[in-house]
Amino acid sequence: MCIYVRRLDSFEKKSTRNCLLISLVFEKMEYLVLLQNGLVVLLTIAFSWKLITYMWGSVKMEKEPMKVLVTGAAGQIGYAIAPMIARGIMLGTDQPVILHLLDIAPAAEALNGVKMELLDAAFPLLKEVHATTDVTEACKDVNIAIMLGGFPRKEGMERKDMMSKNVPIYKEQASALEEHAASDCKVLVVANPANTNALILKEFAPSIPEKNITCLTRLDHNRALSQIAERLKVNVTDVKNVIIWGNHSSTQYPDVNHATVSTPNGERPVKELDTDDHCLRH
Numbered sequence: 565m566c567i568y569v570r571r572l573d574s575f576e577k578k579s580t581r582n583c584l585l586i587s588l589v590f591e592k593m594e595y596l597v598l599l600q601n602g603l604v605v606l607l608t609i610a611f612s613w614k615l616i617t618y619m620w621g622s623v624k625m626e627k628e629p630m631k632v633l634v635t636g637a638a639g640q641i642g643y644a645i646a647p648m649i650a651r652g653i654m655l656g657t658d659q660p661v662i663l664h665l666l667d668i669a670p671a672a673e674a675l676n677g678v679k680m681e682l683l684d685a686a687f688p689l690l691k692e693v694h695a696t697t698d699v700t701e702a703c704k705d706v707n708i709a710i711m712l713g714g715f716p717r718k719e720g721m722e723r724k725d726m727m728s729k730n731v732p733i734y735k736e737q738a739s740a741l742e743e744h745a746a747s748d749c750k751v752l753v754v755a756n757p758a759n760t761n762a763l764i765l766k767e768f769a770p771s772i773p774e775k776n777i778t779c780l781t782r783l784d785h786n787r788a789l790s791q792i793a794e795r796l797k798v799n800v801t802d803v804k805n806v807i808i809w810g811n812h813s814s815t816q817y818p819d820v821n822h823a824t825v826s827t828p829n830g831e832r833p834v835k836e837l838d839t840d841d842h843c844l845r846h
């Protein structure tokens with residue numbers, strides 16, 4: 565009897581130990597299953613993400629290239645601006661471009677040099693470059709026209725003297741844009757006198773919406789701001805309310821009567837702060 569009880573006792577002990585072992589194994593298995601499920605979820609997410617990005621890449625269409633005309637492209641600004649357009653600085657880094665470069669026959673070699681340098685740079689956004697001295701060819705289907713070309717100001721000439729030289733040039737180029745450019749073409753006139761050239765262009769390209777034609781006229785304003793800022797040793801952003809009256813010629817009148825400068829004590833009139841009587845006070 566005693567032996568039987570002892571055996572029963574050892575049997576109970578063994579079975580308790582086994583139960584503990586089994587429950588430990590089960591617990592471990594639960595962790596493993598959890599881990600396995602977690603891994604499956606992670607792999608599914610990663611795979612789905614790859615699949616989505618791959619499908620997006622194949623569905624995403626490259627934008628149609630925009631045709632950009634630059635007149636006077638062999639000149640100083642043309643040489644600097646053409647690569648900027650080709651790099652996407654003007655229209656964005658996802659907008660392919662086709663450049664139409666126009667200049668006059670005497671500048672044809674320099675123009676070709678600009679084209680070769682653009683090709684050498686292998687800009688990914690630059691799909692084609694057409695360098696030409698033919699205004700009709702240059703204006704064909706262009707979406708944007710940047711007008712830098714014009715009669716250069718020679719020594720002793722005022723900007724207004726260039727007007728008579730530029731009128732026929734702008735008439736011809738406006739007519740070519742009117743006839744050959746895209747109907748929603750946008751035009752930026754830079755060549756001086758920029759506002760007058762823009763007006764001529766508007767007159768001779770009536771089908772281009774008026775609001776699509778603009779010109780760079782901030783130069784004198786910006787120049788005045790930076791000269792005042794330099795004189796007063798302040799940042800250019802601290803100078804406000806400078807006005808330029810008159811045309812971009814000798815009739816121009818920079819007006820600082822309302823101009824102010826931000827100081828630690830608040831806004832102060834520029835004329836109060838300037839120490840050089842001959843410069844800003846009169």
Ligand SMILES: NC(=O)c1ccc[n+]([C@@H]2O[C@H](COP(=O)([O-])OP(=O)(O)OC[C@H]3O[C@@H](n4cnc5c(N)ncnc54)[C@H](O)[C@@H]3O)[C@@H](O)[C@H]2O)c1
Pocket residue numbers: 635636637638639640641642666667668671712713714715716733753754755756758780781782783
């Ligand atoms: N609006 C502004 O704020 C502003 C600022 C700077 C310069 N500009 C003007 O921009 C223009 C370009 O400046 P730039 O420094 O490049 O001058 P630039 O003289 O170096 O270049 C002008 C180019 O225009 C070409 N050209 C002349 N007649 C032409 C025609 N009929 N068709 C096509 N091309 C022609 C010339 O051959 C030359 O390559 C100038 O008129 C300048 O006064 C305006």
